[in-house]
Amino acid sequence: MQDWREADHRTLPQQTRTNRQVERRLDEAGLEPRWGGVPPAEFPALRSDSRRVGAGDLFCAIPGTRVDGHAFVEAAQHAGAGAAVVERVIDVDLPQLAVRDSRSAVSHLAALFTGDPGDALRLVGITGTNGKSTTAWLTRWILDDVGPAAALGTLGTVSVDGRIGAPGLTTPDPIDLALELAALRASGAEAAVLEVSSHALDQRRADGCSFDAVGFTSFSREHLEYHPDLEAYRAAKLRLLDLLVPEGVCAVNDDEPAWKEVAPPNATTLRYGFESTADLWPDRLVLHPAGAHFTLRAPGEAADVSLPLPAEFNVRNALAAAAIARGLGVPLERIAARLSAAPPVPGRMEVLSREPVLVIRDFAHNPDSCERALSSLREIVPGRVIALLGCGGDRDPGKRPQMGSILARLADVAIVTSDNPRSEDPSEICRQMVVGLPPDSYEIVVDRRAAIARGLAEAGPADAVALLGKGHETYQVIGGKRLPFDERRIVEDLLPALPGASGLGGGPA
Structure with a gap:
């Protein structure tokens, strides 16, 4: 992965900068720049993705968590780059500016090319x-x-x-x-x-x-x-x-x-x-x-x-x-x-419904935030706290049993479900969340929409349903796909089927 996020930077304005300005900025940042080869006098733009390089651009080779940008210096050359910023010189016929840390270099140069x-x-x-x-x-x-x-x-x-x-x-x-x-x-x-x-x-x-x-x-x-x-x-x-x-x-x-x-x-x-x-x-x-x-x-x-x-x-x-x-x-x-006078924060203890049941969504997605959210709800909800929670795939698996334990301990009805399973099997993630828990302290409903429906059906007028983990997100990542999943809309769809339903109510609880 060459960029932290996909974006076509060529559609956004940058300012032409000279090779001396580039070298001076990196020198001021203590990055020890050293030119190898003769660079062009100026660069129209800065790129960290070889696929976005245009004629004369300055390409920054960044070591990534999965892919090293130095592997794309040759691709940047073929795309017309004027030079490259590198941590180690690559055997390519392209002027290269060697620095101590190219990640830091691209940050300082990004400020330079956008006018600070x-x-x-x-x-x-x-x-x-x-x-x-x-x-x-x-x-x-x-x-x-x-x-x-x-x-x-x-x-x-x-x-x-x-x-x-x-x-x-x-x-x-x-x-x-x-x-x-x-x-x-x-x-x-x-x-x-x-x-x-x-x-x-x-x-x-x-x-x-x-x-x-x-x-x-x-x-x-x-x-x-x-x-x-x-x-x-x-x-x-x-x-x-x-x-x-x-x-x-x-x-x-x-x-x-x-x-x-x-x-x-x-x-x-x-x-x-x-x-x-x-x-x-x-x-x-x-x-x-x-x-x-x-x-x-x-x-x-x-x-x-x-x-x-x-x-x-x-x-x-x-x-x-x-x-x-x-x-x-x-x-x-x-x-x-x-x-x-502060307005509500999207997806942070956000009320999706008051009638016929209080429904709150929160971005709680680690042990500490789950404990805080559920403990807070227990203090302000007169009835039961019905909560559903999942854990993200391809993330720290060590926190899964901790979060499952917190859910079972603090929720009156604990529903273990999926979050963003990504490349993992959501059923296996749920299983890891309940390791060591008494079987009667939780239920597993892997499909998150079905879990929301289960929570709403269980709730009475004095209860609260807490949707934990996704907060403001309007999607669910399953496999390599980002699928639409807006909990506000799902609650809107499910509420009318409940006894005493009269629509959504937003704002604070």
């Missing part, structure tokens, strides 16, 4: 295992009150007018990322909030960005199909600190042990949490089915918040957004007012 759009934006980067999307959503919402703001992450691109574009990777490949930032800048954005995944940090996708503020949410087991162990996963997350500008803002979850030592020098560190020892904390917190009421406190200041997002973990996400915004100079009263 990040320099004209107030950039915020958010990382963590869970809570990134909601924190980014709320941070954008708060910052938009003081100037046009956008966001980019798992949900897609949220533009300055609040519209949501098609979702892709949490953090796009470097060229797409730079082009997205250029488009946001052109649309009038003054700030952009980015979700920055551990994959992106490990693969240096955001190295061309300089963040004015960074935020750290939660930390728990995830992506061990990619990272060798939890410490490597944590180290990848911490790379975000390397991209923070001097005198920047660092917002840290004070209740997360993994971040206890995070306090970058030459930065303003604000710690948020549920204890009064934090820099921001919620006093007099009251949770209810529609959200939470609390007093947002900082040293010497306080402001009341009526957060319209259910669950305690959303209070923590709101605190993260508040810490980032406060560090960037937004007054506490203004932060509280914006949090109180």
Whole structure:
């Protein structure tokens, strides 16, 4: 795989750059560039996919997780590339610029070829295992009150007018990322909030960005199909600190042990949490089915918040957004007012129906997020919690029995089903989820639509049906195909058959 995401970059604007500008940018980044051969005077565009190369383009050979881009230098030459950026020189008649790290190089060059759009934006980067999307959503919402703001992450691109574009990777490949930032800048954005995944940090996708503020949410087991162990996963997350500008803002979850030592020098560190020892904390917190009421406190200041997002973990996400915004100079009263007016986050404790039964979907897809979602529902639902959950294929199999155990323990009716099985057998994934569980503590309904129907049929007026794992996604990946699967539409189709059905109701629980 040569690109992290398929895209025809030739349809998007880049700016011609000279070979000296290219070499200077990489030298400034400490990547030790060394030309071999005589390069052309200038390059019309930057490419990381040999299939997208046009006449005179600069091709970057990136070592991928499955395929090494160096294998495509010759293909880039045949396509008309003017030169290639490489980590090791290839025996091809093409000028080559050798660098220490071509992944980092393409990130820095992507910024160069798109006019350094990040320099004209107030950039915020958010990382963590869970809570990134909601924190980014709320941070954008708060910052938009003081100037046009956008966001980019798992949900897609949220533009300055609040519209949501098609979702892709949490953090796009470097060229797409730079082009997205250029488009946001052109649309009038003054700030952009980015979700920055551990994959992106490990693969240096955001190295061309300089963040004015960074935020750290939660930390728990995830992506061990990619990272060798939890410490490597944590180290990848911490790379975000390397991209923070001097005198920047660092917002840290004070209740997360993994971040206890995070306090970058030459930065303003604000710690948020549920204890009064934090820099921001919620006093007099009251949770209810529609959200939470609390007093947002900082040293010497306080402001009341009526957060319209259910669950305690959303209070923590709101605190993260508040810490980032406060560090960037937004007054506490203004932060509280914006949090109180926040719109619902797609696929995050999102209510799909109230009558005849409460139906909520959430993106919970790892042990920690499943535990938080189900525990929160148990606190606010008067009746039973009927939950269905699957595990993704071609992902860390070690978390499957953990998630099955959490589902069986916290749901009154536990339905094990499929998620995105990808290349794996969904029945086998379900079997792995229930290893060691008492047979009467769960049921398996492999077909996810049938599982939703089963949950709805089981529910009574005081119960809640929780659809866990897919959240905002409107597809299911089975084999090599991405098939339409929109849980909102499926619930709409199934509800009318239930006794007492009167249609959908959206908004907070």
